[in-house]
Amino acid sequence: MNVRALNRALLARQHLLERTAQPAAAMLGHLVGLQAQAPLAPYVGLWTRLSGFRPEELAALITGRDAVRGSLMRGTVHLVLAEDALILRPLIQRVVASGYTGHFGRRIGDADLDVVAAAGRAWLEERPRTRRQLRDLLAERWPDHDAEALSYAVGYFVPTAQVPPRGVWGSTGPAVLTTLDGWLGRPLAEKPPIEDVVRRYLRAFGPASVADVQAWSGLTKLREVVEPMELRTVRAESGDVLYDVEDGLLPDPDTPAPARFLPEYDNVLLSHADRARVLPPGRRVPLPPGNGASRGTVLVDGFYRADWRLHGTGLEVSPHDRLSAGERAEIEGEAGRLLAFLDAGERPVRFTGN
Template identity: 80%
Template sequence: MNVRALNRALLARQHLLARAEVPAAAMLGHLVGMQAQAPLAPYVGLWTRISGFRQPELAALMSGREAVRGLLMRGTVHLVLAEDARILRPLVQRVVANGYTGHFGRRIGTADLDAVAGFGRDLLAQRPRTRRQLQDELAARWPDQDAEALSYAVSYLVPTAQTTPRGVWGSTGPATLTTLEGWLGSPLASAPSLEDVVRRYLRAFGPASIADVQAWSGLTKLREVIEPMGLRTFRTESGELLYDVEDGLLPDPETPAPARFLPEYDNVLLGHADRSRVLPPGRRVPLPPGNGASRGTLLVDGFYRADWRLLPEGLVVTPHARLTAGERAEIEAEGAQLLEFLGAGDGEIRFTGS
């Protein structure tokens, strides 16, 4: 398979060739969650994939605890269905825990991390707490230790959820943590199937190599899991072996791909070890700060070829290279819909840079 064939397969499975007419919950489940460090980013991610999607649909899922934000794949914040949080967190727990050591190894000190995790779990089970509140109580218990590092130990070692109203469109609130089990009102899965999750990943991101699955999940040593699964296989032009589900979409590589605005951190750009199926050579994925729904990336003919940002006066598009008149017109039409979705329908669309 060549790069263009992989690109069109990815776009089709991500519903970026044509918007789907499905509920937000169904799309969220199909994608096996959405990257959500920027809490409002998934709203744009669903808008670009679902025909007629509006913010209250996802806001209701989050307020009703049918969808939840927490540390999951790659040890990063994802928005997933509640039922998927119960499955995914046990599978990636060691990834999340290892991430704590990697980020805070020099600051851990001499505190017993099991004791810290247990103390923190009890605190969060009593009531949700902000990072600062958790840090203050840990400082009182371990006054000679780095309280900030200990507060992160709790969120990395204890399965937690970020509570609403944070992440609910039109609402505000600090990042507040509670136990994942307490927020969902049910225990985490005791024996989740990694094979099932691999199949779901392939259905949304494949065909993919073992390295791709590992890059998306953060897990390692997946060869021993994937090779016995009886998946269909392909070879790339360079000879790399790719795995796929039997019913995975494989559109004609020449299928037209419309311009699509993606939010910050969209997994279509981050879900593979080999990102050449969507990133041009030398191009890296930007990782901007912020609450989301204000900037992102733009696919043109299926590949990342521009950035966008919402400003008070409207939408600013910064291409990486010259666009054709037809491409600019297509971006303007799609951008006008994005402005309307973001409540800035009177704004202008301006191109800058190349």
């Protein structure tokens, strides 16, 4: 398969060729969650894939505990369905825990991590707390240790959830943590089937190599999992073996791809070891700070070719290469729909640079 064929397969499976009418929960499950360091980014991620999506629908899932925010794939914050969190966190736990090595690991000194984690869990079960509140409690119990490093240890080794109003449209607030199982009222899965998760990844992101699955999840040594599975295989132009589910969508590579606005950190840009299927050579994924729903990237003909940012005076589109008049018109039309979704009023759309 060439790059364009892989691009169109990815776009079709991500519902970026044509918006679909389905509940937000169904799309969240299909995508195996949305990356959510920027708390409001998932709202734009669902808007660009769903027809008729309203922010209140996703907000209700979060406040109703049907969807939850927490550290999952690659050790990064994701918004996933509650039932998926209970499956994914045990699988990803070693990835999350590995993030503690290095900077914080060197600062913890001789503190017993198991004891620290147990104390942190008890405090978070007592009531949700911010990291600063947790740090103050740890400092009181371990006055001779680095309280910040200890607080991060709790976050890495205790499966936690970020509770509302964090991530709720129209609300704001700091990241407040509690235990994941306590928040959802259900235990984490004891032996979650990783093969099922691999199939779900392929259905949303495939065809993909073993390295791609590892890049998405953060897990290693997955060849021994993937190769024995009964999966369809194809060859990339590079010669790499790509695995796929039997019913994975494979549209015609010449299928037109409309302009699409993606939020910060969208997994379309981050979930493959070989990102050529969506990133032009030499282009990196931007990782801006922010609360979400105010900036991101633009796909033109299926590839990342511009950035967008919402200002007080308008929506700014910054192309990375020259756009045709037709491409600019298409982007401008989609930008108008995004402004309407964001309830941003009659702001102009401006192009900068190219």
